[in-house]
Amino acid sequence: MAGGNKQIVLKRQRDGVPAVDDFAVADGAMPQPGPGQLLVRNIYLSLDPFIRKAMRGDHHGYALLNPGDVIYGRNVARVVRSNHPDYAVGDVIVADTGWQQFAAIDGARAGDRIDQTLGPLSTSIGVLGMPGLTAWASVTHLIQPALGSTFVVSAAAGPVGAICGQLAKRAGARAVGIAGSAEKCQLVTRTYGFDACVNYKTNDWEEALKAACPDGIDGYHDNVGGAMLQAVGKQLNHYATVTLCGRPGDYFSSTFTPIQLGAFVGKRAKLKGLVVYDYQQDMPEYLRIAAPLVRDGKLKVKEDHVSGLENAPAHFVRLMKGDNVGKAIVAVGPEKV
């Protein structure tokens, strides 16, 4: 007799590139918020590669995801009912609400309200959200590109890569992207303003990268891992800094692609692991700097929207295949009540 809360649940765990068939639509019970909880309605789902890990039973700091469980994700949601003094009906938050229409979540763990004056709501899971903060941490804390240095980022058309390159360029570096299609490379250079972008799906992409980085590579934000990290490693300058961040290629199976470290030793490179949750306290500082740039069109991330919860699996599969362009978002509820 339940129902009224459409959900996307996991049908089966498996390795490999995910398929639409790994998901199922379910009709869940309308959640009832308990004491201290909020009832929220999702507006925008944020599709992120780390969800792939959870789908095969890897927790990534979250609970394990088993068949029948609602796919989780950090989404933009509006408070519909509040049993917590810090939140009022109508507040918009970014929280772990899962792939469903409604969720009951603890007010104590719901995080900050979105400042709706900063930009469109969807930017809070993109350029003004976790992807932006990831890029900020990498560029300003870990790599700190010097004026005139060469900064390279992989998955450059994606939300983290796009912001990495734009921030590095603002810091006076030459920004070079690596992306997976001619269309993405155009976005990277024409819209994001990188100095160059190399399509790694061409045979001579390593030569093209060399040509795009005539003075070698001083900083590299790695969003990919595996063979790409190895290949870029060969072109590092001595004392280069590398941020190790996402590794979507590794999310398809339970083992990470191994890397030969010899070249990194020879280059005296510094490799730094980045987990964005460490930098949550930097969010106000990041927003102070980034929000005006976004408003003035000086910091951009293309968003790739689809509508309807039932379309989330197909959109996610496109993301994991590298077929989408820009920050993948699913609109599942109205922005205004």
Added chain:
Amino acid sequence: MAGGNKQIVLKRQRDGVPAVDDFAVADGAMPQPGPGQLLVRNIYLSLDPFIRKAMRGDHHGYALLNPGDVIYGRNVARVVRSNHPDYAVGDVIVADTGWQQFAAIDGARAGDRIDQTLGPLSTSIGVLGMPGLTAWASVTHLIQPALGSTFVVSAAAGPVGAICGQLAKRAGARAVGIAGSAEKCQLVTRTYGFDACVNYKTNDWEEALKAACPDGIDGYHDNVGGAMLQAVGKQLNHYATVTLCGRPGDYFSSTFTPIQLGAFVGKRAKLKGLVVYDYQQDMPEYLRIAAPLVRDGKLKVKEDHVSGLENAPAHFVRLMKGDNVGKAIVAVGPEKV
């Protein structure tokens, strides 16, 4: 009609652990120093793992080593004749003189004279030489262990590892070694004064390391690479720093053992490649600090001497098998003329 200069030459290049049979004794011509050159007589050969790479045709920054070539190495040698104004007969230097009795080398590339007041001549290729400087660079520049932090080093009974741990301990860290026998572990704790040492040739060594590092690992100087780096990586604390230095396990073949970087990302680790030649300008500073400690018995490296050039191959094979204990040195000529 030549002769008079006994040499050890390469008989054949091959992968795998080297054997005495890969070397041959030769009777070379007595070298004649040209203009600007020095004729030197070797006193102590320094046996170093990097020589293994050269033996299979990998240059390690040197020229390739082909069958028939004299094995090279940076040794302690006395100037016998000088055609260069900066050097006089009787000066002792550390220079690339190879595994032979005599060598003619360019004065311009001969490097600094040894200050014979600092300690026994053999320390200039050990605790007061390149191994010491390597440890100095790792501890004081790259890892910078905090007071009360836990510092781990592999190949801890070897000259670099021994000094790493002793310097880290002087900086207020807890020093834990990893070595390949009970005898080596005794040397590490009793003679070098580490807080603990783990024998990695026991089955439960990872558990033993955990027990020896109850607060986790904050700094790790990796002398080994491959599986050991991977294993220690699992026990790193968040934000740990790792120096990537020697990889003798990788010197046996032309490919480096690959590493899975996932754990290092999760730990937000910093991995830093170290090549000691970058720190040559630090040598006076290092000697200023280390020489009095060596003199007072507060900084120690056991030396493992054999006599006679013809015994160099067997001594080197022992080193590469991990069967020797301490800095491997071959005495090939008199200290005093």
